[in-house]
Amino acid sequence: MSLIKSKLIQNITEANPHLFIRDVERIVNTIFNEITQSLAEGKRVELRGFGAFSVQHRRERTGRNPRTGEAVQVDEKFIPRFKTGKELRLKLNSKINGSISQKEED
Numbered sequence: 774m775s776l777i778k779s780k781l782i783q784n785i786t787e788a789n790p791h792l793f794i795r796d797v798e799r800i801v802n803t804i805f806n807e808i809t810q811s812l813a814e815g816k817r818v819e820l821r822g823f824g825a826f827s828v829q830h831r832r833e834r835t836g837r838n839p840r841t842g843e844a845v846q847v848d849e850k851f852i853p854r855f856k857t858g859k860e861l862r863l864k865l866n867s868k869i870n871g872s873i874s875q876k877e878e879d
Contacts, residue, residue, distance in 0.1 A: 778805075812853060822860035829854050 785797045811818050812828050819825040833849040
């Protein structure tokens with residue numbers, strides 16, 4: 774199951790009934806916009822315990838078309854990267870979480 778932005782807003786609103794849904798939506802949008810803007814400016818965004826977003830530059834290069842094998846020029850581009858924080862990594866790899874994953878596979 775994936776978590777989409779509207780579900781995230783709904784979860785936050787349910788956990789904080791004193792907040793209006795429009796305010797929670799504005800907060801979530803502001804956070805995502807700030808992260809996006811910082812990455813667009815080439816800055817690193819670190820959320821302690823969760824992870825860090827950064828931008829990696831890929832140089833212009835000559836690639837190959839997989840169907841024909843002909844050379845194709847690939848323009849330079851910037852790729853977003855995410856590195857998990859220690860707390861998130863520990864939570865994902867905990868023994869409790871591992872046993873839950875095993876039950877879901879059965």
